[in-house]
Amino acid sequence: MSPFRLHLLRHGEPEGAGRMLGRTDSPATAQGIAACTARAVGLSVTRRISSDLSRARACAEAIGPTYIDPRWREMDFGEWDGLAPEAIDGQALGRFRTDPDAAPPPGGERWSDLVARVGAAIADLSPEPTLIVTHGGAMRAALHGLCGFDLHAVFAIALPYASLLTLEVWDDTPRWARITGLATL
Template structure:
């Protein structure tokens, strides 16, 4: 068997959840808010027979249900960044000195009782490596969060956490990552598409059509 034929590709389909009903400026983090799934229909473009994942936050589970994803496995390690004591506050309500410290280094500073984005990158990276090993060669569809997608891109592209924070991740967008394992070579990640503006049903997506 040649190296080419023994290459194993695990494809990750990262879907950001539907919009949430929250007032402008609210720090949501891991607040368990409802998703607005009005108009979201079953996704015809996602791969059949995939491993289906969502997080413990209801907005991902509600989005998965609206997309027709059957009984996703819950993976808390793929959840959004926790903003600890700031969750449920508006940005204007946060102590001004603490806010200045946070925004001076948003990738490394931790809100009180919460995580830094660098913590999220470490958590999500470990989960992706673990789940890739468990489901090698499969399609893995995960309904997740903007912070999760940015963390995954930090892993795939070797980005510093601060650089990954610059990536825009829209609701109901699709990001595709491939983990490529070839005997005799270190495993590698490749990026098939980022923040693809799929239709609300994800049924006519260039990333899906080209997969």
């Protein structure tokens, strides 16, 4: 694979921010969309891809023509999807946060399934400068797969809404990674 730059942009703030928004299709706010378009200014890309969920898709489409790929969706939180963390049993949530593979949300996705799904999407990328508008979980899965960061390392990285992660990728291994713009605009 030829080297290429891969930009991962987390969608802008959604309606209902702070809840466990996985498959819940909560739209991005106008301010969230504006933050993403501002963050993308100056990025030189030949391809834009987005999750199919509206909070990511609206941000991507505001930037320019976009290919939709549902593999870039957020982790499915099953029965917890759409709930505030306070509404979830604290012990169960703690087990999930400690080991999301061994203790996934009831009816939800395992961490390894998210990693496999995002890994397949990455493997299908053509070697061209690409912007992907996605979700925090999918960005962490990409870091895990491309950089080999363990679970604790990927969750130690702050990825607020409209944050941008830039990777230089070649031979399925990044040459370097740089996280930019970690504050929302």
